[in-house]
Amino acid sequence: GAGVSQSPSNKVTEKGKDVELRCDPISGHTALYWYRQSLGQGLEFLIYFQGNSAPDKSGLPSDRFSAERTGGSVSTLTIQRTQQEDSAVYLCASSLGGISYEQYFGPGTRLTVT
Amino acid sequence: AQSVTQPDIHITVSEGASLELRCNYSYGATPYLFWYVQSPGQGLQLLLKYFSGDTLVQGIKGFEAEFKRSQSSFNLRKPSVHWSDAAEYFCAVGARYGNKLVFGAGTILRVKS
Numbered sequence: 001g002a003g004v005s006q007s008p009s010n011k012v013t014e015k016g017k018d019v020e021l022r023c024d025p026i027s028g029h030t031a032l033y034w035y036r037q038s039l040g041q042g043l044e045f046l047i048y049f050q051g052n053s054a055p056d057k058s059g060l061p062s063d064r065f066s067a068e069r070t071g072g073s074v075s076t077l078t079i080q081r082t083q084q085e086d087s088a089v090y091l092c093a094s095s096l097g098g099i100s101y102e103q104y105f106g107p108g109t110r111l112t113v114t
Numbered sequence: 115a116q117s118v119t120q121p122d123i124h125i126t127v128s129e130g131a132s133l134e135l136r137c138n139y140s141y142g143a144t145p146y147l148f149w150y151v152q153s154p155g156q157g158l159q160l161l162l163k164y165f166s167g168d169t170l171v172q173g174i175k176g177f178e179a180e181f182k183r184s185q186s187s188f189n190l191r192k193p194s195v196h197w198s199d200a201a202e203y204f205c206a207v208g209a210r211y212g213n214k215l216v217f218g219a220g221t222i223l224r225v226k227s
Contacts, residue, residue, distance in 0.1 A: 004157070033214070043204060043217035056213045091157060099146055099208040100165060103215070105157035 002026065004106035006092050012112045013082055021077040021109045025094030032075050033095075033103060034067055038088035046090075049075065050098065082113045116141045116207045118218035126224040127195050135190040135221050137205030146208040147188040148215065149179055153201045161203075164188060175199070200225045 005024045013019050025032050034046040045059040049069040060066070064082075069075040079086055089110050093103040117140040127133050139145060146165050150158040162173025169181040179190045188205060202222045206215040 035217075042219045043206075045214040045216070048213040050213070059214065093158075099210070099212050099215070102160050102163070103158075105150075105159070107155070107157045 006106040023092030029094035120218035148206040
């Protein structure tokens with residue numbers, strides 16, 4: 001079946017512009033995660049959605065970052081006023097529930113801020 | 115707070131040789147432990163996980179890992195490495211009843227033919 005998909009696969013933007021990254025989770029998965037993978041910081045948790053519960057935003061690095069999940073399915077990560085340090089690969093994962101369930105990762109979106 | 119240390123940034127082994135990738139974690143209770151693999155340009159794939167019970171866990175692709183509480187370690191092993199195992203390997207820890215995984219910095223495995 002279809003896995004987690006992310007779009008775009010690559011995004012180049014100018015410093016100061018806003019960007020939106022999209023994640024389509026596996027159908028039926030109630031949990032959705034966003035992670036950031038960068039050279040200096042490794043893999044960092046950003047945000048977690050579970051069903052209709054309030055999201056866990058504890059990993060968002062600044063208020064320029066936000067995410068939403070519409071209809072319990074597709075999620076969009078928005079970065080406002082991008083900075084060069086935002087350059088990274090943004091990974092989305094989905095699972096059937098909480099931490100004990102396997103997370104299935106998408107291929108990521110490579111964001112480059114020039 | 116949880117943390118994970120993977121001491122080896124790069125490891126090179128010959129095809130057919132055995133492999134051990136090290137992982138040490140810091141967490142105040144028994145954690146959930148995971149190993150993921152990432153091939154170039156691909157997302158992460160779960161190799162194996164430990165939650166409780168038998169401390170030696172088997173995973174996919176012939177990998178196994180052993181949880182050693184006394185050493186706070188969860189090392190990944192494979193008896194005979196194949197060229198297709200070349201990839202980056204990540205150890206991760208999750209808190210029970212928590213929401214997120216904390217990943218180590220990763221170990222890049224190169225396989226010599």
